Amino acid sequence: MHSLSPSLTRRALLRSVAAAPLLLSGLARAADDFPSRPLRLVVPFPAGGSSDALGRVLAAALAKTLGTSVIVENRGGAGGNIAGDYAARAAADGYTLLMAGQGILAINQPLYGHLSYDPAAFEYIGMMGDNANVLLANPQTLPVASVAALVAEARKRPGEIAYGSNGIGSLSHLTAEIFANAAQVKFLHVPYQGAAPMATDLRAGRIAFCVTGSTLAVSLSKGGGLRPLAVTTGVRLPQLPDTPTLVESGYPALEAPSWWATMAPAHTPAPVLARLREAFAAATSTPEYRHALEQQSTLPHPMDAAAAGPFLANERKKWATAVQSSGAKAS
Structure with a gap:
């Protein structure tokens, strides 16, 4: 292997030093022109x-x-x-x-x-x-009005209460799992290919509750057909003022918007x-x-x-x- 001569090394260093102002000026021009398309x-x-x-x-x-x-x-x-x-x-x-x-x-x-x-x-x-993600229940299938009541029911029927999510490993799935672990209960997970088919099954009573985004939850809860139990943000939603946060419901470590x-x-x-x-x-x-x-x-x-x-x-x-x-x- 041949090493570079001292003169070549010095020339390379001088070229890089000389090029630095040009590079910086090029970046500055790019920012000045940005955006041009x-x-x-x-x-x-x-x-x-x-x-x-x-x-x-x-x-x-x-x-x-x-x-x-x-x-x-x-x-x-x-x-x-x-x-x-x-x-x-x-x-x-x-x-x-x-x-x-x-x-x-x-x-x-x-x-x-x-x-x-x-x-x-x-x-x-x-x-x-x-x-916010929202715990949204079908009161005909799951006649509970609070997170505490949901947890109490789950303790009576471990692994029997079915909930829906947007799919395995989705935010809604993992949020429900964090909640279940915090409450020390087990639910039956039913994954869906998105929120729309999950909402259809929730309305039909094929699952008892779901975890879904607040945009859909607000729409589904209008008219009282489905019941929001809690939201996962640190504060209540203006669109669901009577729905407590999970923190208010006794799970201070759980904030998962x-x-x-x-x-x-x-x-x-x-x-x-x-x-x-x-x-x-x-x-x-x-x-x-x-x-x-x-x-x-x-x-x-x-x-x-x-x-x-x-x-x-x-x-x-x-x-x-x-x-x-x-x-x-x-x-």
């Missing part, structure tokens, strides 16, 4: 659902703030992994953003065992909001990230955006980049523990 927001679900609706609300708000179009691109499937992989492979130039929640950023790695992308490598832009964040690919230049974060903060603080969240039974969740690192690390730890305790595995 439309952005795309990758949503990990098909069009038409509540998550897609929230993504479109953000896209419209960002478009106004940035002065360019923000196009929603739906890439559903594999619990969000298709969207996560797609966004991770996109150019790190700020023009591709990812709508990501617990699935992509915290649950899928322990659930699937291996991913084609690193959830911790995405760059944080901002938090879109919290959508479905949160959504906007992320960018790893290594997106710092000046571009700063511009995106500034635009995101402005877009999500407008009365129009807050009103749209309210219409979807979603709570604001402002969080800067400094706080996001510890928050996301804690979420990865919390949901890895939940996946392990549930025994859930996906292929």
